[in-house]
Amino acid sequence: MRALLRDRLRPYRGRILVQAGLQFAQTVGMLLLPTLNAAIVNQGIVAGDTGAILRLGAIMIAVSLAQLATAIVAELMAAHTAADVGRDLRSLVFRKVQAFSPYQVARFGTPSLTNRTLNDVQQLQTLVISTLTSLLTAPIICVTSLVMAVRQDPPLSVLTVLTIPVTALVVLVMLARLSPLYERIQASLDRLNRILREQISGVRVIRAFVRDDHEKQRFGEANRGMFTASVRAGRLGATLFPVVVLISNVFSIALVWFGGRRIAGGGMPVGALSAFLGYQVQMLTALVIALYVLLTVPRARVSARRVHEVLATEPELTAPARPVTPPSRRGHLELREVEYRHPGAQEAFLSGVSLSAEPGRTTALVGSTGSGKTTLLNLVLRLADVTAGSVTIDGVDVRQLAPDRLAATVGLVPQTPYLFTGTVAENLRYGDPDATDAQLWHALETAQAADFVRKMPGRLAAPIGPGGSTVSGGQRQRLAIARTLLRRPAIYLFDDCFSALDYATRARLRAALAVETAGSAVVTVAQEVRLVEDADTVVVLDQGRVAGSGTHRELLRDNEVYREIAGSQPSGEPARELKQEAV
Structure with a gap:
Protein backbone atom coordinates (compact mmCIF):
# COMPACT_ATOMS: atom_id res chain seq x y z
CA MET A 1 0.00 0.00 0.00
CA THR A 313 -1.45 -7.53 -14.22
CA GLU A 314 0.33 -7.34 -17.54
CA PRO A 315 -2.02 -7.19 -20.54
CA GLU A 316 -1.92 -10.37 -22.58
CA LEU A 317 -2.14 -8.26 -25.74
CA THR A 318 0.49 -5.56 -26.19
CA ALA A 319 1.00 -3.09 -29.01
CA PRO A 320 4.13 -3.70 -31.09
CA ALA A 321 7.15 -1.55 -30.19
CA ARG A 322 7.79 -0.90 -33.89
CA PRO A 323 4.55 -1.25 -35.84
CA VAL A 324 4.73 -2.39 -39.45
CA THR A 325 2.70 -0.55 -42.09
CA PRO A 326 1.40 -2.73 -44.93
CA PRO A 327 2.50 -1.58 -48.39
CA SER A 328 -1.17 -1.32 -49.42
CA ARG A 329 -4.64 -1.44 -47.88
CA ARG A 330 -6.26 -4.15 -49.99
CA GLY A 331 -7.87 -6.21 -47.24
CA HIS A 332 -6.32 -9.60 -47.96
CA LEU A 333 -6.82 -11.74 -44.84
CA GLU A 334 -5.01 -15.03 -44.32
CA LEU A 335 -4.84 -17.51 -41.43
CA ARG A 336 -2.01 -20.05 -41.59
CA GLU A 337 -2.02 -23.17 -39.39
CA VAL A 338 -3.63 -21.20 -36.57
CA GLU A 339 -3.73 -22.76 -33.14
CA TYR A 340 -5.38 -21.18 -30.13
CA ARG A 341 -5.44 -22.39 -26.57
CA HIS A 342 -7.56 -20.65 -23.92
CA PRO A 343 -5.45 -19.33 -21.01
CA GLY A 344 -4.82 -22.18 -18.58
CA ALA A 345 -6.29 -24.83 -20.91
CA GLN A 346 -4.35 -28.03 -21.61
CA GLU A 347 -5.76 -28.68 -25.08
CA ALA A 348 -5.98 -26.36 -28.08
CA PHE A 349 -9.43 -24.96 -28.86
CA LEU A 350 -8.44 -24.25 -32.48
CA SER A 351 -5.88 -26.35 -34.27
CA GLY A 352 -4.38 -26.20 -37.76
CA VAL A 353 -6.89 -23.69 -39.11
CA SER A 354 -5.95 -22.19 -42.48
CA LEU A 355 -8.17 -20.01 -44.64
CA SER A 356 -8.08 -16.77 -46.61
CA ALA A 357 -10.49 -13.96 -47.47
CA GLU A 358 -9.92 -11.93 -50.61
CA PRO A 359 -11.11 -8.38 -51.40
CA GLY A 360 -14.40 -8.42 -53.28
CA ARG A 361 -15.25 -11.93 -52.09
CA THR A 362 -17.34 -13.33 -49.26
CA THR A 363 -16.02 -16.09 -47.02
CA ALA A 364 -18.52 -17.79 -44.73
CA LEU A 365 -17.75 -19.72 -41.54
CA VAL A 366 -20.21 -22.47 -40.67
CA GLY A 367 -20.15 -24.94 -37.82
CA SER A 368 -21.93 -26.19 -34.76
CA THR A 369 -22.00 -24.22 -31.50
CA GLY A 370 -18.54 -24.18 -29.92
CA SER A 371 -16.70 -25.04 -33.13
CA GLY A 372 -14.56 -21.86 -32.90
CA LYS A 373 -16.19 -19.46 -35.37
CA THR A 374 -16.32 -16.42 -33.06
CA THR A 375 -12.89 -17.22 -31.63
CA LEU A 376 -11.43 -17.00 -35.15
CA LEU A 377 -12.87 -13.51 -35.57
CA ASN A 378 -11.43 -12.53 -32.19
CA LEU A 379 -7.99 -13.59 -33.42
CA VAL A 380 -8.31 -11.38 -36.49
CA LEU A 381 -9.13 -8.36 -34.30
CA ARG A 382 -6.46 -9.31 -31.72
CA LEU A 383 -9.01 -9.68 -28.96
CA ALA A 384 -6.85 -12.74 -28.38
CA ASP A 385 -3.52 -13.84 -29.87
CA VAL A 386 -2.77 -17.13 -31.58
CA THR A 387 -0.63 -19.61 -29.67
CA ALA A 388 0.79 -20.96 -32.93
CA GLY A 389 0.54 -20.06 -36.60
CA SER A 390 -0.25 -16.56 -37.84
CA VAL A 391 -3.04 -14.19 -38.85
CA THR A 392 -1.95 -11.73 -41.54
CA ILE A 393 -3.56 -8.77 -43.25
CA ASP A 394 -2.01 -7.70 -46.53
CA GLY A 395 1.01 -9.84 -45.68
CA VAL A 396 1.63 -8.34 -42.23
CA ASP A 397 1.01 -10.29 -39.00
CA VAL A 398 -1.76 -8.59 -37.00
CA ARG A 399 0.56 -8.65 -33.96
CA GLN A 400 2.85 -6.26 -35.84
CA LEU A 401 0.12 -3.79 -36.76
CA ALA A 402 -0.55 -0.67 -34.70
CA PRO A 403 -3.90 -1.04 -32.83
CA ASP A 404 -5.44 1.99 -34.56
CA ARG A 405 -4.31 0.68 -37.96
CA LEU A 406 -5.86 -2.72 -37.25
CA ALA A 407 -9.11 -1.12 -36.03
CA ALA A 408 -9.30 1.01 -39.18
CA THR A 409 -8.73 -2.01 -41.42
CA VAL A 410 -11.14 -4.47 -39.78
CA GLY A 411 -14.76 -3.77 -38.86
CA LEU A 412 -16.64 -6.20 -36.59
CA VAL A 413 -20.38 -6.53 -36.01
CA PRO A 414 -20.75 -8.93 -33.06
CA GLN A 415 -23.61 -11.34 -32.61
CA THR A 416 -24.80 -9.46 -29.53
CA PRO A 417 -23.89 -5.83 -30.28
CA TYR A 418 -23.52 -3.26 -27.52
CA LEU A 419 -24.85 0.29 -27.74
CA PHE A 420 -23.78 3.01 -25.36
CA THR A 421 -25.87 5.45 -23.37
CA GLY A 422 -26.36 8.52 -25.57
CA THR A 423 -28.14 9.25 -28.82
CA VAL A 424 -28.45 7.35 -32.07
CA ALA A 425 -25.97 9.74 -33.72
CA GLU A 426 -23.43 9.42 -30.90
CA ASN A 427 -23.52 5.63 -31.15
CA LEU A 428 -23.12 5.69 -34.92
CA ARG A 429 -20.18 8.09 -34.69
CA TYR A 430 -18.24 5.47 -32.78
CA GLY A 431 -17.62 4.22 -36.32
CA ASP A 432 -16.55 7.63 -37.62
CA PRO A 433 -16.43 10.61 -35.23
CA ASP A 434 -16.38 13.03 -38.21
CA ALA A 435 -19.32 11.54 -40.07
CA THR A 436 -21.92 14.05 -41.32
CA ASP A 437 -25.64 13.57 -40.80
CA ALA A 438 -25.96 12.66 -44.48
CA GLN A 439 -23.39 9.88 -44.03
CA LEU A 440 -25.22 8.65 -40.94
CA TRP A 441 -28.50 8.42 -42.88
CA HIS A 442 -26.76 6.62 -45.76
CA ALA A 443 -25.39 4.01 -43.35
CA LEU A 444 -28.81 3.66 -41.74
CA GLU A 445 -30.45 3.19 -45.14
CA THR A 446 -27.98 0.45 -46.05
CA ALA A 447 -28.50 -1.27 -42.67
CA GLN A 448 -32.30 -1.09 -43.10
CA ALA A 449 -32.48 1.03 -39.94
CA ALA A 450 -33.53 4.40 -41.39
CA ASP A 451 -37.28 3.72 -41.19
CA PHE A 452 -37.43 2.98 -37.47
CA VAL A 453 -34.95 5.77 -36.62
CA ARG A 454 -37.20 8.28 -38.42
CA LYS A 455 -40.07 7.16 -36.21
CA MET A 456 -38.07 7.64 -32.99
CA PRO A 457 -38.59 10.94 -31.13
CA GLY A 458 -35.66 13.14 -32.08
CA ARG A 459 -34.57 10.80 -34.90
CA LEU A 460 -30.74 10.95 -34.87
CA ALA A 461 -30.96 12.68 -31.48
CA ALA A 462 -33.19 9.93 -30.06
CA PRO A 463 -31.85 8.60 -26.75
CA ILE A 464 -30.36 5.13 -26.47
CA GLY A 465 -30.36 3.39 -23.09
CA PRO A 466 -27.44 1.47 -21.55
CA GLY A 467 -26.50 -1.47 -23.77
CA GLY A 468 -29.21 -0.49 -26.25
CA SER A 469 -32.00 -1.34 -23.80
CA THR A 470 -34.41 1.13 -25.44
CA VAL A 471 -34.42 -0.66 -28.82
CA SER A 472 -35.24 -4.22 -29.87
CA GLY A 473 -32.66 -6.90 -30.63
CA GLY A 474 -33.12 -6.53 -34.39
CA GLN A 475 -32.89 -2.75 -34.21
CA ARG A 476 -29.75 -3.05 -32.10
CA GLN A 477 -28.16 -5.32 -34.71
CA ARG A 478 -28.99 -2.96 -37.56
CA LEU A 479 -27.61 0.08 -35.69
CA ALA A 480 -24.41 -1.87 -35.04
CA ILE A 481 -24.14 -2.73 -38.73
CA ALA A 482 -24.61 0.95 -39.66
CA ARG A 483 -21.92 1.91 -37.13
CA THR A 484 -19.44 -0.49 -38.74
CA LEU A 485 -20.33 0.63 -42.28
CA LEU A 486 -19.30 4.18 -41.35
CA ARG A 487 -15.73 2.96 -40.80
CA ARG A 488 -15.56 1.70 -44.41
CA PRO A 489 -12.98 -0.95 -43.42
CA ALA A 490 -11.12 -3.13 -45.88
CA ILE A 491 -12.34 -6.26 -44.07
CA TYR A 492 -15.84 -6.80 -42.68
CA LEU A 493 -16.50 -9.40 -39.98
CA PHE A 494 -20.21 -10.24 -39.51
CA ASP A 495 -20.58 -12.56 -36.54
CA ASP A 496 -24.05 -14.07 -37.01
CA CYS A 497 -25.45 -10.55 -36.68
CA PHE A 498 -28.61 -11.14 -38.74
CA SER A 499 -30.16 -13.63 -36.33
CA ALA A 500 -32.71 -11.22 -34.82
CA LEU A 501 -34.05 -10.05 -38.22
CA ASP A 502 -37.11 -11.30 -40.05
CA TYR A 503 -36.64 -12.91 -43.46
CA ALA A 504 -37.77 -9.91 -45.51
CA THR A 505 -35.54 -7.42 -43.65
CA ARG A 506 -32.64 -9.86 -43.77
CA ALA A 507 -32.96 -10.27 -47.55
CA ARG A 508 -33.06 -6.49 -48.15
CA LEU A 509 -30.11 -5.98 -45.81
CA ARG A 510 -27.95 -8.63 -47.47
CA ALA A 511 -28.69 -7.17 -50.90
CA ALA A 512 -27.74 -3.66 -49.72
CA LEU A 513 -24.58 -4.94 -48.01
CA ALA A 514 -23.48 -6.70 -51.18
CA VAL A 515 -23.36 -3.30 -52.91
CA GLU A 516 -21.88 -1.37 -49.97
CA THR A 517 -19.11 -3.86 -49.22
CA ALA A 518 -18.12 -4.50 -52.84
CA GLY A 519 -14.33 -4.36 -53.06
CA SER A 520 -13.87 -5.33 -49.40
CA ALA A 521 -13.19 -8.76 -47.97
CA VAL A 522 -16.25 -10.06 -46.13
CA VAL A 523 -16.14 -12.81 -43.52
CA THR A 524 -19.52 -13.85 -42.19
CA VAL A 525 -20.43 -16.32 -39.48
CA ALA A 526 -23.79 -18.03 -39.78
CA GLN A 527 -25.71 -20.81 -38.10
CA GLU A 528 -28.13 -21.27 -40.99
CA VAL A 529 -26.91 -22.80 -44.24
CA ARG A 530 -29.33 -20.76 -46.34
CA LEU A 531 -27.48 -17.58 -45.31
CA VAL A 532 -24.21 -18.74 -46.88
CA GLU A 533 -25.46 -20.22 -50.15
CA ASP A 534 -24.23 -17.20 -52.10
CA ALA A 535 -20.81 -17.03 -50.39
CA ASP A 536 -17.80 -17.42 -52.66
CA THR A 537 -16.19 -19.79 -50.15
CA VAL A 538 -17.75 -21.65 -47.23
CA VAL A 539 -15.39 -22.94 -44.52
CA VAL A 540 -16.78 -25.69 -42.30
CA LEU A 541 -15.44 -25.81 -38.74
CA ASP A 542 -15.84 -28.86 -36.55
CA GLN A 543 -14.38 -29.08 -33.04
CA GLY A 544 -11.83 -26.35 -33.73
CA ARG A 545 -10.60 -27.75 -37.05
CA VAL A 546 -11.38 -27.08 -40.69
CA ALA A 547 -13.61 -29.94 -41.80
CA GLY A 548 -13.89 -28.70 -45.37
CA SER A 549 -14.12 -25.68 -47.65
CA GLY A 550 -15.62 -24.85 -51.01
CA THR A 551 -18.83 -23.51 -52.46
CA HIS A 552 -22.23 -24.33 -51.00
CA ARG A 553 -22.98 -26.90 -53.73
CA GLU A 554 -19.54 -28.49 -53.53
CA LEU A 555 -19.86 -28.99 -49.79
CA LEU A 556 -23.36 -30.40 -50.07
CA ARG A 557 -21.97 -32.94 -52.48
CA ASP A 558 -18.69 -33.81 -50.81
CA ASN A 559 -18.72 -32.85 -47.12
CA GLU A 560 -20.55 -35.01 -44.59
CA VAL A 561 -20.37 -32.43 -41.74
CA TYR A 562 -21.88 -29.73 -43.94
CA ARG A 563 -24.66 -32.06 -45.10
CA GLU A 564 -25.49 -32.89 -41.47
CA ILE A 565 -25.70 -29.19 -40.58
CA ALA A 566 -27.87 -28.44 -43.61
CA GLY A 567 -30.07 -31.50 -43.09
CA SER A 568 -30.74 -30.54 -39.46
CA GLN A 569 -32.28 -27.21 -40.49
CA PRO A 570 -35.86 -26.43 -41.61
CA SER A 571 -37.40 -28.67 -44.33
CA GLY A 572 -34.55 -31.20 -44.12
CA GLU A 573 -33.66 -30.59 -47.79
CA PRO A 574 -30.25 -28.94 -47.94
CA ALA A 575 -30.41 -27.48 -51.39
CA ARG A 576 -33.42 -26.36 -53.42
CA GLU A 577 -36.03 -26.19 -50.65
CA LEU A 578 -33.85 -24.14 -48.35
CA LYS A 579 -33.02 -21.73 -51.16
CA GLN A 580 -36.69 -21.29 -52.09
CA GLU A 581 -37.58 -20.60 -48.44
CA ALA A 582 -34.89 -17.93 -48.25
CA VAL A 583 -36.38 -16.16 -51.27
Missing part, protein backbone atom coordinates in the same frame (compact mmCIF):
# COMPACT_ATOMS: atom_id res chain seq x y z
CA ARG A 2 2.82 2.40 0.87
CA ALA A 3 4.50 1.99 -2.51
CA LEU A 4 1.21 2.48 -4.37
CA LEU A 5 0.34 5.70 -2.53
CA ARG A 6 3.92 6.98 -2.52
CA ASP A 7 4.06 6.82 -6.31
CA ARG A 8 0.72 8.58 -6.61
CA LEU A 9 1.64 11.32 -4.09
CA ARG A 10 5.06 12.07 -5.61
CA PRO A 11 3.76 14.58 -8.21
CA TYR A 12 2.19 16.64 -5.41
CA ARG A 13 5.19 16.82 -3.07
CA GLY A 14 5.43 20.60 -3.29
CA ARG A 15 1.80 21.10 -2.31
CA ILE A 16 2.12 18.55 0.52
CA LEU A 17 5.20 20.36 1.90
CA VAL A 18 3.37 23.70 1.92
CA GLN A 19 0.39 22.08 3.59
CA ALA A 20 2.67 20.43 6.19
CA GLY A 21 4.18 23.84 6.93
CA LEU A 22 0.72 25.30 7.48
CA GLN A 23 -0.22 22.41 9.74
CA PHE A 24 2.98 22.88 11.73
CA ALA A 25 2.10 26.54 12.22
CA GLN A 26 -1.41 25.48 13.28
CA THR A 27 0.07 23.01 15.77
CA VAL A 28 2.40 25.64 17.25
CA GLY A 29 -0.58 27.94 17.75
CA MET A 30 -2.54 25.15 19.40
CA LEU A 31 0.32 24.40 21.78
CA LEU A 32 0.67 28.07 22.77
CA LEU A 33 -2.89 28.22 24.06
CA PRO A 34 -2.42 26.19 27.31
CA THR A 35 0.74 28.19 28.10
CA LEU A 36 -1.13 31.47 27.56
CA ASN A 37 -3.99 30.15 29.69
CA ALA A 38 -1.56 29.31 32.49
CA ALA A 39 -0.07 32.81 32.23
CA ILE A 40 -3.54 34.36 32.50
CA VAL A 41 -4.20 32.31 35.67
CA ASN A 42 -0.84 33.01 37.32
CA GLN A 43 -0.20 36.61 36.17
CA GLY A 44 -3.75 37.83 35.92
CA ILE A 45 -6.28 35.99 38.07
CA VAL A 46 -4.05 34.97 40.97
CA ALA A 47 -2.16 38.33 40.94
CA GLY A 48 -5.35 40.35 40.34
CA ASP A 49 -3.86 42.12 37.30
CA THR A 50 -6.72 43.01 34.92
CA GLY A 51 -4.35 44.50 32.36
CA ALA A 52 -2.44 41.23 32.10
CA ILE A 53 -5.72 39.35 31.60
CA LEU A 54 -6.76 41.67 28.75
CA ARG A 55 -3.33 41.66 27.12
CA LEU A 56 -2.85 37.91 27.26
CA GLY A 57 -6.49 37.32 26.29
CA ALA A 58 -6.01 39.44 23.13
CA ILE A 59 -2.93 37.39 22.27
CA MET A 60 -4.95 34.15 22.73
CA ILE A 61 -7.66 35.44 20.36
CA ALA A 62 -5.08 36.42 17.72
CA VAL A 63 -3.37 33.02 17.98
CA SER A 64 -6.74 31.25 17.71
CA LEU A 65 -7.69 33.21 14.57
CA ALA A 66 -4.33 32.52 12.94
CA GLN A 67 -4.66 28.84 13.84
CA LEU A 68 -8.14 28.77 12.27
CA ALA A 69 -6.93 30.40 9.03
CA THR A 70 -4.01 28.01 8.60
CA ALA A 71 -6.25 25.03 9.40
CA ILE A 72 -8.78 26.00 6.70
CA VAL A 73 -6.12 26.48 4.01
CA ALA A 74 -4.36 23.22 4.99
CA GLU A 75 -7.67 21.29 4.86
CA LEU A 76 -8.45 22.65 1.40
CA MET A 77 -5.02 21.71 0.10
CA ALA A 78 -5.32 18.20 1.56
CA ALA A 79 -8.76 17.72 -0.01
CA HIS A 80 -7.39 18.83 -3.37
CA THR A 81 -4.44 16.44 -3.14
CA ALA A 82 -6.66 13.50 -2.14
CA ALA A 83 -9.03 14.23 -5.03
CA ASP A 84 -6.07 14.36 -7.43
CA VAL A 85 -4.77 11.00 -6.15
CA GLY A 86 -8.24 9.44 -6.51
CA ARG A 87 -8.56 10.77 -10.05
CA ASP A 88 -5.11 9.49 -11.01
CA LEU A 89 -5.75 6.03 -9.57
CA ARG A 90 -9.12 5.71 -11.30
CA SER A 91 -7.52 6.73 -14.58
CA LEU A 92 -4.69 4.23 -14.13
CA VAL A 93 -7.07 1.36 -13.37
CA PHE A 94 -9.37 2.36 -16.25
CA ARG A 95 -6.52 2.50 -18.76
CA LYS A 96 -5.14 -0.82 -17.52
CA VAL A 97 -8.54 -2.53 -17.83
CA GLN A 98 -8.92 -1.10 -21.34
CA ALA A 99 -5.70 -2.90 -22.30
CA PHE A 100 -6.91 -6.24 -20.92
CA SER A 101 -8.03 -9.00 -23.23
CA PRO A 102 -11.67 -10.15 -22.89
CA TYR A 103 -10.41 -13.22 -21.06
CA GLN A 104 -8.54 -11.11 -18.50
CA VAL A 105 -11.66 -9.02 -17.92
CA ALA A 106 -13.66 -12.23 -17.42
CA ARG A 107 -11.01 -13.52 -15.01
CA PHE A 108 -11.46 -10.53 -12.68
CA GLY A 109 -15.18 -10.18 -13.37
CA THR A 110 -17.03 -7.00 -14.29
CA PRO A 111 -18.50 -6.40 -10.79
CA SER A 112 -15.07 -6.80 -9.18
CA LEU A 113 -13.38 -4.43 -11.65
CA THR A 114 -16.17 -1.90 -11.07
CA ASN A 115 -15.69 -2.07 -7.31
CA ARG A 116 -11.91 -1.83 -7.61
CA THR A 117 -12.15 1.24 -9.84
CA LEU A 118 -14.72 3.07 -7.73
CA ASN A 119 -15.11 1.75 -4.19
CA ASP A 120 -11.52 0.64 -3.55
CA VAL A 121 -10.03 3.83 -4.97
CA GLN A 122 -12.47 5.82 -2.80
CA GLN A 123 -11.17 3.98 0.29
CA LEU A 124 -7.61 4.98 -0.63
CA GLN A 125 -8.69 8.55 -1.30
CA THR A 126 -10.30 8.66 2.17
CA LEU A 127 -7.07 7.40 3.72
CA VAL A 128 -5.02 10.05 1.90
CA ILE A 129 -7.15 12.97 3.07
CA SER A 130 -7.29 11.57 6.62
CA THR A 131 -3.53 11.13 6.67
CA LEU A 132 -2.76 14.58 5.30
CA THR A 133 -5.19 16.37 7.62
CA SER A 134 -4.84 14.36 10.83
CA LEU A 135 -2.07 11.81 10.84
CA LEU A 136 0.58 14.39 9.95
CA THR A 137 -0.32 16.62 12.88
CA ALA A 138 -1.20 13.98 15.48
CA PRO A 139 2.41 12.83 16.17
CA ILE A 140 3.60 16.45 16.30
CA ILE A 141 0.89 17.36 18.79
CA CYS A 142 1.56 14.27 20.91
CA VAL A 143 5.33 14.80 21.10
CA THR A 144 5.25 18.57 21.63
CA SER A 145 2.40 18.32 24.18
CA LEU A 146 4.47 15.78 26.07
CA VAL A 147 7.54 18.04 25.96
CA MET A 148 5.55 21.06 27.16
CA ALA A 149 3.98 18.96 29.92
CA VAL A 150 7.42 17.84 31.08
CA ARG A 151 8.49 21.49 31.18
CA GLN A 152 5.55 22.35 33.39
CA ASP A 153 6.15 19.52 35.90
CA PRO A 154 8.54 16.60 35.21
CA PRO A 155 7.32 14.25 38.01
CA LEU A 156 3.68 14.58 37.00
CA SER A 157 4.51 13.96 33.32
CA VAL A 158 5.25 10.29 34.10
CA LEU A 159 1.49 9.64 34.07
CA THR A 160 1.18 11.30 30.66
CA VAL A 161 4.00 9.15 29.26
CA LEU A 162 2.26 5.98 30.48
CA THR A 163 -0.92 6.93 28.59
CA ILE A 164 0.75 6.44 25.19
CA PRO A 165 1.87 2.75 25.34
CA VAL A 166 -1.36 1.63 27.02
CA THR A 167 -3.47 3.31 24.32
CA ALA A 168 -1.20 2.07 21.51
CA LEU A 169 -1.46 -1.56 22.72
CA VAL A 170 -5.29 -1.42 22.69
CA VAL A 171 -5.30 0.11 19.20
CA LEU A 172 -2.90 -2.46 17.72
CA VAL A 173 -4.93 -5.39 19.05
CA MET A 174 -8.15 -3.94 17.59
CA LEU A 175 -6.60 -3.20 14.19
CA ALA A 176 -5.22 -6.74 13.92
CA ARG A 177 -8.76 -8.08 14.40
CA LEU A 178 -10.35 -5.58 11.99
CA SER A 179 -8.16 -6.31 8.95
CA PRO A 180 -9.58 -9.79 8.05
CA LEU A 181 -13.11 -8.48 8.58
CA TYR A 182 -12.59 -5.78 5.97
CA GLU A 183 -11.28 -8.46 3.58
CA ARG A 184 -14.61 -10.26 4.00
CA ILE A 185 -16.59 -7.05 3.55
CA GLN A 186 -14.91 -6.24 0.22
CA ALA A 187 -15.34 -9.81 -1.03
CA SER A 188 -19.01 -9.72 0.02
CA LEU A 189 -19.45 -6.41 -1.78
CA ASP A 190 -18.08 -7.97 -5.00
CA ARG A 191 -20.50 -10.88 -4.64
CA LEU A 192 -23.47 -8.60 -3.94
CA ASN A 193 -22.61 -6.47 -6.95
CA ARG A 194 -22.34 -9.53 -9.18
CA ILE A 195 -25.67 -11.02 -8.03
CA LEU A 196 -27.45 -7.68 -8.34
CA ARG A 197 -26.15 -7.15 -11.89
CA GLU A 198 -27.21 -10.67 -12.86
CA GLN A 199 -30.69 -10.19 -11.43
CA ILE A 200 -31.21 -6.86 -13.15
CA SER A 201 -29.83 -8.04 -16.50
CA GLY A 202 -31.58 -11.40 -16.36
CA VAL A 203 -34.93 -10.28 -14.97
CA ARG A 204 -36.83 -11.70 -17.98
CA VAL A 205 -35.21 -15.12 -17.59
CA ILE A 206 -35.83 -15.11 -13.84
CA ARG A 207 -39.52 -14.39 -14.33
CA ALA A 208 -39.87 -16.75 -17.27
CA PHE A 209 -38.57 -19.64 -15.15
CA VAL A 210 -40.30 -18.39 -11.97
CA ARG A 211 -36.99 -18.27 -10.08
CA ASP A 212 -37.78 -15.16 -8.06
CA ASP A 213 -37.61 -16.99 -4.73
CA HIS A 214 -34.31 -18.63 -5.66
CA GLU A 215 -32.77 -15.28 -6.59
CA LYS A 216 -34.11 -13.69 -3.40
CA GLN A 217 -32.42 -16.46 -1.45
CA ARG A 218 -29.10 -15.91 -3.30
CA PHE A 219 -29.22 -12.18 -2.66
CA GLY A 220 -30.29 -12.72 0.95
CA GLU A 221 -27.36 -15.04 1.67
CA ALA A 222 -24.87 -12.60 0.15
CA ASN A 223 -26.51 -9.71 1.98
CA ARG A 224 -26.39 -11.56 5.30
CA GLY A 225 -22.72 -12.38 4.78
CA MET A 226 -21.88 -8.72 4.29
CA PHE A 227 -24.17 -7.72 7.18
CA THR A 228 -22.45 -10.13 9.57
CA ALA A 229 -18.94 -8.95 8.66
CA SER A 230 -20.00 -5.28 8.81
CA VAL A 231 -21.64 -5.70 12.22
CA ARG A 232 -18.56 -7.41 13.65
CA ALA A 233 -16.30 -4.68 12.28
CA GLY A 234 -18.71 -2.03 13.59
CA ARG A 235 -18.74 -3.58 17.05
CA LEU A 236 -14.96 -3.59 17.24
CA GLY A 237 -14.81 0.00 16.02
CA ALA A 238 -17.52 1.04 18.48
CA THR A 239 -15.65 -0.66 21.33
CA LEU A 240 -12.34 0.97 20.54
CA PHE A 241 -13.28 4.58 21.21
CA PRO A 242 -14.98 4.06 24.59
CA VAL A 243 -11.95 2.06 25.72
CA VAL A 244 -9.60 4.86 24.69
CA VAL A 245 -11.82 7.45 26.39
CA LEU A 246 -11.86 5.30 29.53
CA ILE A 247 -8.06 5.15 29.54
CA SER A 248 -7.94 8.91 29.04
CA ASN A 249 -10.35 9.59 31.89
CA VAL A 250 -8.50 7.28 34.30
CA PHE A 251 -5.19 9.03 33.66
CA SER A 252 -6.84 12.50 33.83
CA ILE A 253 -8.33 11.68 37.23
CA ALA A 254 -4.92 10.48 38.37
CA LEU A 255 -3.35 13.74 37.14
CA VAL A 256 -5.86 15.86 39.02
CA TRP A 257 -5.38 13.86 42.20
CA PHE A 258 -1.57 13.88 42.13
CA GLY A 259 -1.49 17.47 40.84
CA GLY A 260 -3.81 18.60 43.64
CA ARG A 261 -1.51 17.03 46.22
CA ARG A 262 1.51 18.79 44.69
CA ILE A 263 -0.30 22.15 44.73
CA ALA A 264 -1.34 21.58 48.35
CA GLY A 265 2.28 20.85 49.22
CA GLY A 266 3.51 23.95 47.35
CA GLY A 267 5.25 21.85 44.71
CA MET A 268 3.56 23.54 41.71
CA PRO A 269 1.39 26.62 40.98
CA VAL A 270 -2.28 26.35 40.08
CA GLY A 271 -1.66 27.68 36.55
CA ALA A 272 0.88 24.92 35.89
CA LEU A 273 -1.74 22.22 36.61
CA SER A 274 -4.20 24.03 34.34
CA ALA A 275 -1.63 24.07 31.52
CA PHE A 276 -0.69 20.46 32.23
CA LEU A 277 -4.30 19.33 31.90
CA GLY A 278 -4.60 21.36 28.69
CA TYR A 279 -1.62 19.54 27.19
CA GLN A 280 -3.02 16.22 28.36
CA VAL A 281 -6.33 16.95 26.60
CA GLN A 282 -4.52 18.03 23.42
CA MET A 283 -2.41 14.88 23.40
CA LEU A 284 -5.38 12.58 23.96
CA THR A 285 -7.44 14.46 21.35
CA ALA A 286 -4.61 13.92 18.85
CA LEU A 287 -4.58 10.20 19.76
CA VAL A 288 -8.34 9.91 19.17
CA ILE A 289 -8.04 11.69 15.83
CA ALA A 290 -5.20 9.35 14.89
CA LEU A 291 -7.47 6.43 15.83
CA TYR A 292 -10.06 7.58 13.31
CA VAL A 293 -7.37 7.50 10.64
CA LEU A 294 -5.93 4.17 11.78
CA LEU A 295 -9.38 2.60 11.62
CA THR A 296 -9.40 3.29 7.87
CA VAL A 297 -6.01 1.60 7.39
CA PRO A 298 -7.16 -2.06 7.41
CA ARG A 299 -9.86 -1.39 4.84
CA ALA A 300 -7.54 0.79 2.77
CA ARG A 301 -4.86 -1.93 2.87
CA VAL A 302 -7.35 -4.44 1.43
CA SER A 303 -8.38 -1.91 -1.23
CA ALA A 304 -4.76 -1.15 -2.08
CA ARG A 305 -4.04 -4.85 -2.60
CA ARG A 306 -7.05 -5.20 -4.91
CA VAL A 307 -6.10 -2.11 -6.91
CA HIS A 308 -2.49 -3.29 -7.10
CA GLU A 309 -3.65 -6.67 -8.47
CA VAL A 310 -5.18 -4.86 -11.43
CA LEU A 311 -2.26 -2.50 -12.00
CA ALA A 312 0.31 -5.31 -11.68
